[in-house]
Amino acid sequence: MAKNFLPALGLVSALALIPAATAAIAAVDVDTYRELDQFMDVFERVRSEYVEQVDDKTLIRGAIDGMLASLDPHSSYLDEKGFKSLMMTTDGEYGGLGLTVTLEDGAVKVIAPTEDTPAERAGIKAGDYITHLDGKLIYGGTLDEAVEEMRGKPGTSTVLTIVRPGRDKPFDVKLTRAIIELPAVKWEVKDRVGVINVNTFNKTTTDSVLAAITGIEKSLGSQPLGYILDLRSNPGGLLDQAISLSDAFLEHGEIVSQRGRTKGDIERYYARPGDAANGLPVVVLVDAGSASAAEIVAGALQDHHRAIVMGERSFGKGSVQTLLPLGSETALRLTTALYYTPSGRSVQEGGIKPDIVVPQLSDPDYKDRPIFRESDLRRHLINELKVEDEVIQEDGKPDPRFTATAEELEKKGIEDYQLHYALQSIARLGETRMAAAPKKTGTR
Numbered sequence: 001m002a003k004n005f006l007p008a009l010g011l012v013s014a015l016a017l018i019p020a021a022t023a024a025i026a027a028v029d030v031d032t033y034r035e036l037d038q039f040m041d042v043f044e045r046v047r048s049e050y051v052e053q054v055d056d057k058t059l060i061r062g063a064i065d066g067m068l069a070s071l072d073p074h075s076s077y078l079d080e081k082g083f084k085s086l087m088m089t090t091d092g093e094y095g096g097l098g099l100t101v102t103l104e105d106g107a108v109k110v111i112a113p114t115e116d117t118p119a120e121r122a123g124i125k126a127g128d129y130i131t132h133l134d135g136k137l138i139y140g141g142t143l144d145e146a147v148e149e150m151r152g153k154p155g156t157s158t159v160l161t162i163v164r165p166g167r168d169k170p171f172d173v174k175l176t177r178a179i180i181e182l183p184a185v186k187w188e189v190k191d192r193v194g195v196i197n198v199n200t201f202n203k204t205t206t207d208s209v210l211a212a213i214t215g216i217e218k219s220l221g222s223q224p225l226g227y228i229l230d231l232r233s234n235p236g237g238l239l240d241q242a243i244s245l246s247d248a249f250l251e252h253g254e255i256v257s258q259r260g261r262t263k264g265d266i267e268r269y270y271a272r273p274g275d276a277a278n279g280l281p282v283v284v285l286v287d288a289g290s291a292s293a294a295e296i297v298a299g300a301l302q303d304h305h306r307a308i309v310m311g312e313r314s315f316g317k318g319s320v321q322t323l324l325p326l327g328s329e330t331a332l333r334l335t336t337a338l339y340y341t342p343s344g345r346s347v348q349e350g351g352i353k354p355d356i357v358v359p360q361l362s363d364p365d366y367k368d369r370p371i372f373r374e375s376d377l378r379r380h381l382i383n384e385l386k387v388e389d390e391v392i393q394e395d396g397k398p399d400p401r402f403t404a405t406a407e408e409l410e411k412k413g414i415e416d417y418q419l420h421y422a423l424q425s426i427a428r429l430g431e432t433r434m435a436a437a438p439k440k441t442g443t444r
Helices: 002-013 020-049 056-069 080-091 143-150 205-220 239-249 293-303 406-411 417-436
Strands: 076-078 093-096 099-104 107-113 129-133 157-163 171-176 178-181 185-190 193-198 227-230 254-259 266-270 282-286 308-311 319-325 331-340
Touching: 020 056, 056 076, 076 080, 076 143, 080 143, 099 143, 129 143, 185 205, 193 205, 193 417, 205 239, 227 417, 239 254, 239 293, 254 293, 282 293, 282 417, 293 308, 308 417
Parallel strands: 193 227, 227 282, 282 308
Antiparallel strands: 076 331, 093 178, 099 107, 107 129, 129 157, 157 171, 185 193, 254 266, 254 331, 319 331
């Protein structure tokens, strides 16, 4: 131990010869050396005295995981399996259940099920805890280990044991793994409105949205009344795709900025001329599962008044993770910046607040279902200026627009109330726009 500490002592003895600021930096270095000495002391004690022999690789990996776990929920070390898993996800296809999960105090917690996957069809919900896989306790392991066990050969089955807040006892759900194709975009036409459902931000997202706009116009034989960009339960993905998708609807102006640890560490991204929607009305749907890249798009279109944002307050993941390669098959996923909307808002922790708050009335459990956001994660980065949920009432009375029950809506054939409300809004905006358009005149 003394051998490692000697250089630090020599450094301290020379402090009288250098300016005070440099001395302060050197003092920090001395403290760092002391901590590293202590780390090596613990490492050697564990190697030599632990009840069972543990290989050095396991100890060092544990130290790395512990260091990153002390930072924030999104920084992590990717070993060969984790790196491969990330690449499969961004490429858009893998075998598994269709869940976005995080690790909270050693427990696997569901952020959101992916639309039209085994997990969503089985009723897995945001906020559920997965405690066992096929009867095997997965508490206390790493997130990569849990994800690796949930993925597998399509057609094979697994049983998840779920603990759901509000239910007295855990319950089992049997799922059959499938190829989780993540079609970034699905579209349809409803009531002359183009509905574009963006499920994830992978490398094909923007091209798929542009193709969807073309497909909608072709199917109608004319322009639609407007577009609904459905970003609900979209966990995010690639930053460059969030920027290019926002650019597709904006003619000019800033899309997003990301700001690092130093005052001058700011990078801004701007829109180029050209609006793929030709100025038609746009509604963006968000909910508590809309995160990261989805929030960048919603915030950019909201700040530029290019779209009306509807639904529920979004997840609130306003941090940027940079993938720093450590080798050919390992990497460090490190939070290096926070992103800000064009008006200078950070969505970290608070999320994007809709212009019009619309509850999902068609879900009979919407009042009782737990809402899970970034602010619920341990060690999340704090935003002192975060927004809060808006109470949908006036003078203590429920908002008359949102008093229908799920049963009443079902009788009317309304399966998705938020989408229904957005369709009605686009119809009104489209009619107003057509009424305000100059009339064509001719001569006889």
